Amino acid sequence: MEDLSWSEARDLFRTWRETNARKSNEVLYHWHLSLNINLNKLGNEKFLIVEQVCIAAFDCYQLDVANECIKLLSSEFPQSLRVKKYKAMRYEAQEDYVKALEILDSIIKADKSNSAPKKRKIAILKAQGRYVEAIRELTDYLKTFMADAEAWQELSELYIGEQDFAKAAFCVEELILHNPHNHLLHQRYADIKYTQGGFDNMELARSYYCQALKLNPTNIRALYGLYLTCTSIATSQKASAQKKKDAIKMSEWALTKLKGSYKEKGFETDLESRMSAMAIN
Amino acid sequence: MTDITFSSKAYCKIILHAAKYPYAAVNGVLLAKTPVKGKEIEFVDAVPLFHIALNLTPMAEIALTQIDQVASQAGLTIAGYYTAHENLWDCSFERAQHRIADKIAENCPNACLVVIDNSKLSMQLDNLAIRVAQFSDGKYREVNIQKVSLNTDETLDICSALIESRDFEELVDFDNHLDDVSKDWMNDSLNKKIEMFNN
Numbered sequence: 001m002e003d004l005s006w007s008e009a010r011d012l013f014r015t016w017r018e019t020n021a022r023k024s025n026e027v028l029y030h031w032h033l034s035l036n037i038n039l040n041k042l043g044n045e046k047f048l049i050v051e052q053v054c055i056a057a058f059d060c061y062q063l064d065v066a067n068e069c070i071k072l073l074s075s076e077f078p079q080s081l082r083v084k085k086y087k088a089m090r091y092e093a094q095e096d097y098v099k100a101l102e103i104l105d106s107i108i109k110a111d112k113s114n115s116a117p118k119k120r121k122i123a124i125l126k127a128q129g130r131y132v133e134a135i136r137e138l139t140d141y142l143k144t145f146m147a148d149a150e151a152w153q154e155l156s157e158l159y160i161g162e163q164d165f166a167k168a169a170f171c172v173e174e175l176i177l178h179n180p181h182n183h184l185l186h187q188r189y190a191d192i193k194y195t196q197g198g199f200d201n202m203e204l205a206r207s208y209y210c211q212a213l214k215l216n217p218t219n220i221r222a223l224y225g226l227y228l229t230c231t232s233i234a235t236s237q238k239a240s241a242q243k244k245k246d247a248i249k250m251s252e253w254a255l256t257k258l259k260g261s262y263k264e265k266g267f268e269t270d271l272e273s274r275m276s277a278m279a280i281n
Numbered sequence: 282m283t284d285i286t287f288s289s290k291a292y293c294k295i296i297l298h299a300a301k302y303p304y305a306a307v308n309g310v311l312l313a314k315t316p317v318k319g320k321e322i323e324f325v326d327a328v329p330l331f332h333i334a335l336n337l338t339p340m341a342e343i344a345l346t347q348i349d350q351v352a353s354q355a356g357l358t359i360a361g362y363y364t365a366h367e368n369l370w371d372c373s374f375e376r377a378q379h380r381i382a383d384k385i386a387e388n389c390p391n392a393c394l395v396v397i398d399n400s401k402l403s404m405q406l407d408n409l410a411i412r413v414a415q416f417s418d419g420k421y422r423e424v425n426i427q428k429v430s431l432n433t434d435e436t437l438d439i440c441s442a443l444i445e446s447r448d449f450e451e452l453v454d455f456d457n458h459l460d461d462v463s464k465d466w467m468n469d470s471l472n473k474k475i476e477m478f479n480n
Contacts, residue, residue, distance in 0.1 A: 191340070192337060221339075224459075
């Protein structure tokens with residue numbers, strides 16, 4: 001890990017907050033190195049950073065750091081329910097779910113429209129390996145908070161974990177409605193459809209891989225996905241001769257694009273021979 | 282007499298992959314020298330696959346095709362599958378069942394399924410942090426841990442040293458490769474580091 005100045009660290013932390021990156025080790029490293037001592041230079045971001053460090057501390061089980069952060073937050077925001085949530089998370093980190101739930105329930109009682117403690121309760125179910133219940137609670141949560149993209153993302157991943165691909169696809173559809181320009185979502189949708197299998201899903205997957213590539217021509221997963229779906233369509237009994245012809249052409253295009261991308265990055269590989277087992281004869 | 286052996290390279294990469302993504306489920310395949318005959322297998326290498334959406338198949342197919350190709354050119358066969366669950370306390374075989382493991386068993390009748398026991402991972406590794414099952418009679422059955430061993434006595438120490446120096450940050454899995462194709466999923470440079478310890 002690089003040693004950064006306090007201002008560089010502050011900027012890096014901002015990027016991590018914006019992209020929701022999970023860099024808990026790095027966050028704590030920079031906290032101890034430069035940010036802790038320069039706390040009062042951080043201006044508006046001071047308490048956002050303290051929150052970020054608190055969560056990182058829970059992640060890495062550095063409870064002394066977490067306690068420091070909670071103290072700072074409590075003294076600045078004494079009656080805050082947002083800070084109370086961190087006290088619940090401290091119990092979560094110690095796997096004392098009974099105490100954590102007590103606090104979370106009290107926050108919910110004080111403010112029924114507060115989404116954060118509800119999501120923490122679902123996180124606790126997940127931590128206990130109670131995935132089916134977590135899914136049930138999260139589905140319920142989304143009936144009220146239906147614009148919560150983070151929740152739809154989590155639900156789609158829970159469904160993928162339980163191999164319920166149809167429901168996972170539904171969640172990704174919701175996400176695409178919220179974010180139609182996100183190439184990763186189109187590619188993820190295509191991945192799920194491919195996994196479900198069958199000719200219709202192959203064609204659907206192919207069109208979503210195409211859309212992903214339209215939005216980001218460098219998405220390698222989408223290129224590979226396009227190659228796979230075209231290969232599958234070209235060798236399917238359900239495809240007409242014309243569809244087969246088109247599919248072969250598209251798969252060749254995808255392979256050429258892939259080779260180009262590999263060459264650009266200087267990765268010495270004989271992609272052709274590596275993919276030979278899947279080539280269409 | 283042990284039936285299943287892991288070289289330092291194979292075991293260390295499995296553990297390093299789990300260490301790199303402590304908050305996620307990870308999986309990968311295990312390679313053994315061709316031909317793989319009988320129940321005795323020595324895993325000489327591991328190829329880390331994914332840490333995102335393990336149950337989706339398209340990238341898994343791409344990965345297996347490429348690994349198979351590269352492995353057979355090096356005289357190796359894909360003979361095993363390893364996984365670490367997302368949950369710290371979960372080291373069940375039930376949740377580990379994966380299409381990849383089934384596919385591997387089709388081509389390699391005595392293939393193994395390895396689940397990392399997350400609770401045994403720490404800075405100082407002093408015993409095997411895995412459970413092993415072997416395919417026989419149509420399903421994967423757990424192998425007595427007494428029959429599993431590491432190739433050299435120093436493997437656990439080597440692994441601890443690599444974790445301490447955070448070398449798992451260098452490990453490349455197939456997901457990393459798909460994000461940046463200049464990254465090498467065979468992990469040549471990491472392999473060299475591990476070999477250096479052995480010499």
